[in-house]
Amino acid sequence: MVVPLALLGVWFAVSAGGAISISILPPPQRVATAAWEFFFGDSRVTLPGVVPFVGSGGLHIGASVVRCLVSFALAIVVGVIVGLGLGLSRWVSDLLDPLVNALRAVPLYAWLPIALVWFGIGETAARVLIFIGALWPVLIATADGVGRVPRGHIETARMLGTPGRRLWRRVYLPSALPEIVTGLRLSLTLAWMCVIVGELTGTTTGVGAMMNAARESGRIDQIVVGMLVFAVIGLIADLLLRMIARPFIRWSQT
Amino acid sequence: MGTAALRASGVRKSFGTVHVLGGIDVTVVPGETYALLGPSGCGKSTLLRIMAGFAEADAGTVEIDGKPVSGPSPQRGMVAQAGGLFPWLSLRDNLAFGPRETGRLSGSAIDAEVTELMVRTGLDGFGDALPRTLSGGMRQRAAIAQVLANRPPVLLLDEPFGALDAQTRLRMHEWLRELLAEQPTTTMLVTHDVDEALLLGDRLGLMSARPAKVVEETVIPFGADRGRHTLADPEFVALKSRVLERVLTG
Numbered sequence: 001m002v003v004p005l006a007l008l009g010v011w012f013a014v015s016a017g018g019a020i021s022i023s024i025l026p027p028p029q030r031v032a033t034a035a036w037e038f039f040f041g042d043s044r045v046t047l048p049g050v051v052p053f054v055g056s057g058g059l060h061i062g063a064s065v066v067r068c069l070v071s072f073a074l075a076i077v078v079g080v081i082v083g084l085g086l087g088l089s090r091w092v093s094d095l096l097d098p099l100v101n102a103l104r105a106v107p108l109y110a111w112l113p114i115a116l117v118w119f120g121i122g123e124t125a126a127r128v129l130i131f132i133g134a135l136w137p138v139l140i141a142t143a144d145g146v147g148r149v150p151r152g153h154i155e156t157a158r159m160l161g162t163p164g165r166r167l168w169r170r171v172y173l174p175s176a177l178p179e180i181v182t183g184l185r186l187s188l189t190l191a192w193m194c195v196i197v198g199e200l201t202g203t204t205t206g207v208g209a210m211m212n213a214a215r216e217s218g219r220i221d222q223i224v225v226g227m228l229v230f231a232v233i234g235l236i237a238d239l240l241l242r243m244i245a246r247p248f249i250r251w252s253q254t
Numbered sequence: 255m256g257t258a259a260l261r262a263s264g265v266r267k268s269f270g271t272v273h274v275l276g277g278i279d280v281t282v283v284p285g286e287t288y289a290l291l292g293p294s295g296c297g298k299s300t301l302l303r304i305m306a307g308f309a310e311a312d313a314g315t316v317e318i319d320g321k322p323v324s325g326p327s328p329q330r331g332m333v334a335q336a337g338g339l340f341p342w343l344s345l346r347d348n349l350a351f352g353p354r355e356t357g358r359l360s361g362s363a364i365d366a367e368v369t370e371l372m373v374r375t376g377l378d379g380f381g382d383a384l385p386r387t388l389s390g391g392m393r394q395r396a397a398i399a400q401v402l403a404n405r406p407p408v409l410l411l412d413e414p415f416g417a418l419d420a421q422t423r424l425r426m427h428e429w430l431r432e433l434l435a436e437q438p439t440t441t442m443l444v445t446h447d448v449d450e451a452l453l454l455g456d457r458l459g460l461m462s463a464r465p466a467k468v469v470e471e472t473v474i475p476f477g478a479d480r481g482r483h484t485l486a487d488p489e490f491v492a493l494k495s496r497v498l499e500r501v502l503t504g
């Protein structure tokens with residue numbers, strides 16, 4: 001808590017002293033006012049094609065969170081299934097490993113133009129970009145975790161009567177779960193970070209869209225509000241995920 | 255349920271240039287506990303893994319009631335040297351794992367049987383505990399109970415108490431004797447602990463160093479009533495020193 005408070009103090013002092021122009025970094029109270037407007041202001045006028053700011057905190061955060069969660073959920077499903085395939089099957093990994101490694105080396109921004117060409121401006125492109133950003137950590141963690149399952153567990157299960165086709169559910173998945181959860185945390189963080197990239201595709205709702213509009217109208221205070229919202233929600237999301245996962249991976253914690 | 259005869263004939267196994275098993279012949283009659291004693295590294299675990307179906311012999315066969323084994327099966331329960339509990343399952347779920355997988359019993363019957371098994375193995379009250387929170391002795395008892403929950407006709411034990419201290423091990427020997435008396439099971443116990451072999455076995459086989467063979471078999475002359483008092487029995491002491499002598503001279 002000390003460092004953030006100290007930084008806030010410095011920010012106060014610097015902007016009060018007039019050392020920095022308001023159009024570069026507005027003082028904290030300006031940002032606080034903007035935040036207040038964002039959440040509690042009276043949202044009257046909505047013009048088509050204009051991204052609202054006043055009183056639209058709930059709208060933008062809701063849109064970003066839904067976008068993020070939909071894509072994150074899809075990334076979990078695809079990541080775990082493909083990860084299991086890569087970890088469990090020789091021929092799947094021979095087939096897909098080079099492709100996965102190549103695709104995951106492509107930076108998210110490099111997907112932006114092609115996503116716009118393929119899916120046009122708007123929602124689908126945003127979700128696809130967030131999905132791509134969130135996919136790799138959970139996929140790689142699942143494949144790695146499954147590859148590291150001790151042989152002895154497999155043998156014990158076989159000996160106790162588990163048929164080969166059920167091993168993934170009885171042994172591989174639970175044994176790899178701690179690593180998968182680590183991957184999920186990273187995926188969720190990335191999904192949330194990719195929301196802003198996704199919302200550069202021209203969506204009219206979402207925190208990223210709001211920040212983009214604020215940049216066009218030169219409202220630094222509103223941009224800073226957006227950054228704070230991203231930080232706080234990112235922290236809350238990671239905390240929630242850890243809380244949900246804890247009972248399932250307690251066995252592996254020391 | 256029931257028991258079965260276990261027979262290995264001419265079992266050979268090499269790893270690269272290391273000739274581990276040099277033709278193992280051994281027969282365990284139904285309900286008998288056969289203790290196989292051999293020096294460290296002679297291939298005891300290798301032999302049990304072949305009997306369990308985890309590994310294949312280069313030559314020779316393993317048969318249960320005359321049928322050759324291929325691959326692991328709930329009919330041959332094996333407790334490995336390091337125990338087999340799943341760390342992510344509670345004790346109760348570990349014990350119920352086999353019956354659930356084989357579908358031998360219905361849900362409520364499994365619950366009842368697991369509860370009874372926990373009482374018999376002195377693990378009553380620890381049903382919700384995770385394996386890592388149990389003591390070493392409890393873990394080994396649980397690993398044996400996990401396998402016995404399937405009522406396998408054949409039980410394969412690979413130094414099940416090797417990692418325990420001497421007193422705990424002695425208690426485990428008394429416990430296992432009682433358990434096997436209640437649930438007669440054809441048992442192959444491999445160990446390098448002479449006391450363990452003599453306290454638990456109905457018959458004793460001695461394994462030579464690599465390439466290993468069974469070089470001598472003896473009927474162990476003590477009755478069902480064996481325990482810590484047996485250790486001081488002059489007949490036990492005499493047999494033990496004879497066996498030790500034989501093991502040490504190869």
Ligand SMILES: Nc1ncnc2c1ncn2[C@@H]1O[C@H](COP(=O)(O)OP(=O)(O)OP(=O)(O)O)[C@@H](O)[C@H]1O
Nearest residue numbers: 269272274292293294295296297298299300301446
């Ligand atoms: N998978 C394997 N690959 C190569 N060598 C092996 C393998 N398994 C066992 N061996 C070798 O076979 C020999 C016998 O090993 P094994 O584990 O069967 O001995 P053991 O009698 O059980 O020993 P211990 O009493 O120490 O448990 C050893 O020399 C070991 O190095």
Ligand SMILES: [Mg+2]
Nearest residue numbers: 298299335412
């Ligand atoms: Mg061994």
